[in-house]
């Protein structure tokens with residue numbers, strides 16, 4: 001068995017994160033909106049539970065590492081206008097919702113959802129209640145920026161049913177924070193965590209990033225130790241992907257301030273070892289959770305899924321997404337809304353579905369999506385399940401892929417037997433590389449430079 005550091009060097013190639021399969025790069029511009037409407041209507045399954053994602057794009061200041069779709073503004077009235085249009089978006093969707101639908105999951109992402117004032121959050125909640133039927137046990141989560149969130153917002157969010165929060169921390173070292181243009185001392189993170197716990201939030205997630213400018217293994221280790229003192233239920237430790245051609249904000253970061261690959265490797269290894277030692281369950285890729293958290297339980301009981309937010313609970317739902325750039329996944333139909341505010345508003349003013357791109361999965365896509373999600377979430381692939389679901393001989397169907405798995409088997413990342421394929425303990429870190437073997441689009445028509453590195 002090769003040492004982890006050697007494996008990381010070998011398998012650190014560009015690849016998708018498989019928050020969907022096929023990836024969003026396959027979404028193609030829409031010329032016929034009627035066709036999109038029909039495709040959605042045909043894809044809707046009566047009685048199927050739904051997840052709602054709402055993209056709230058506003059941020060008060062620009063973080064230089066940012067790769068999100070955001071709008072920098074300090075004008076609160078921009079959010080009022082956005083809420084007017086979100087309501088139009090909800091109203092258009094409401095006509096197509098599955099009969100007897102039940103919302104079991106809601107996620108507010110951004111941008112910065114807590115850009116919205118307590119009153120604006122209340123207004124959003126009232127509109128959601130008006131158009132959708134929420135399950136009383138729905139998981140409602142919200143991304144927070146501790147630099148700008150107030151206890152009043154936390155109280156309102158809890159009052160309107162939010163029970164899970166995700167806090168962007170990244171790194172606590174002052175020099176790193178200066179280099180990424182995001183000054184956020186430890187105390188701010190601590191105070192928000194206390195408010196959330198006191199208000200009764202069930203789970204707090206914190207996002208960290210390794211590979212940022214001015215970061216060193218010592219500084220990152222120090223960040224992890226401080227964050228562990230707050231004991232968040234979930235932790236995500238992301239690799240910073242420096243792709244200034246794709247994300248213009250990153251041009252503000254000088255290349256020579258970035259840590260070297262070996263230093264990044266050291267940070268990643270430390271994070272995995274330290275968090276595991278601190279009692280966190282390694283969910284896969286870059287996610288960790290305490291054993292009692294719903295994410296760790298979902299991994300146990302097979303209800304873990306990948307969606308556009310990363311690893312999530314409540315598999316088996318369709319995602320109805322609203323707001324600029326948001327991507328919906330309804331049965332085999334993926335659609336994306338307009339990416340900029342003006343175009344999004346103009347489409348809604350015309351009473352049109354504000355969709356700019358679409359992709360409809362083929363039967364082969366659906367089979368591969370299931371296989372990839374089984375590997376990413378359940379860490380195994382059971383041939384008989386694929387055979388039963390799709391009426392195929394999956395061993396024969398994937399014979400080429402099985403040949404391509406040889407090297408990963410030899411390196412101890414997967415094992416095979418007559419029943420299927422299993423991701424080994426060592427393979428969990430490389431689950432993207434394992435999934436890539438089953439991706440039909442990688443070899444030819446996907447530009448590898450559009451992806452971040454797998455580790």
Ligand code: SF4
Pocket residue numbers: 058059061062063065066067068070110111112145168
């Ligand atoms: S990283 Fe988050 S808070 Fe910072 S600019 Fe991007 S979306 Fe806004």
